[in-house]
Amino acid sequence: MRLRSLLKCLGVGRSTVYDRINPNSPRYDASFPKPIRLSGAGGKGGAVGWLESAVYQWLAARVNEKASLIDRQRADQ
Template sequence: MEPDVMATKLPRVIRLKDVVGMTGLARSTIYDRMDRGSPRYDESFPRPIRLGRNSVGWIELEIVCWINSRVTLGGAGSGG
């Protein structure tokens, strides 16, 4: 019997527009989070994966986990 391919949850790749929508960060801030020379650098921010010569995407679950870690660090509901 063949395995049910649809039952296997594959990682979903999302593009910058979706990352902006999910995080609430601006495009420039997202790239600043990944730039070691930026004062806004965040080593925990997920890195994009190359999709083609001029395109990248992010793994949706990595973005979700990063958001959850920010909520945990900020003490959700504490105003900070």
């Protein structure tokens, strides 16, 4: 999945994606799928993409976390 498709799938902006994969960002998410280099050798530059299956698994995990949180809040009431 290329960046444009990822942004559309997640409904977020480019900077949000790069914040999620940057360990120095306060918005870093270690569970966020890592990009895979599609072209270019070694260093910086070149095309990257994300595995669709990893993106959908990450989304499913987020949905499950949110559902668990809602269930716990209801149980506490």
